[in-house]
Amino acid sequence: MNLHWLLRMRRWVQHPPNPRGVMLVLVVVAVCAALFAVERYVGWPDWMSAEPDGPMRMPR
Template sequence: MNFFWLLRMRRWVQNPPSKQRVILILVVIGICLALVAVERWIGWTEALSLPPGGPRMRPVF
């Protein structure tokens, strides 16, 4: 483990985040999990997918 992560954990213990910030983080994680579940069980629409092969890039000289 990196030393800076230990310092970051110490700072979080000394100054914990507010209740609103914790709720915000949990809501964002919940939305991400809901998107993963929809993509897993229902599928991904063709309109949101990239064409196979991706965009063609020309070399710039």
């Protein structure tokens, strides 16, 4: 571990982030985990897919 990370940890201990910011990060992580679980175990519906229906063609 280098000096930069030690100074960053010291700053977090002396000035912790506010609870709303921590909650926001936890909510984003929970949403990402839920989307991963749906994709992994249930499957991904076709209407949510970003892939085109046909073959890719270059526009003229």
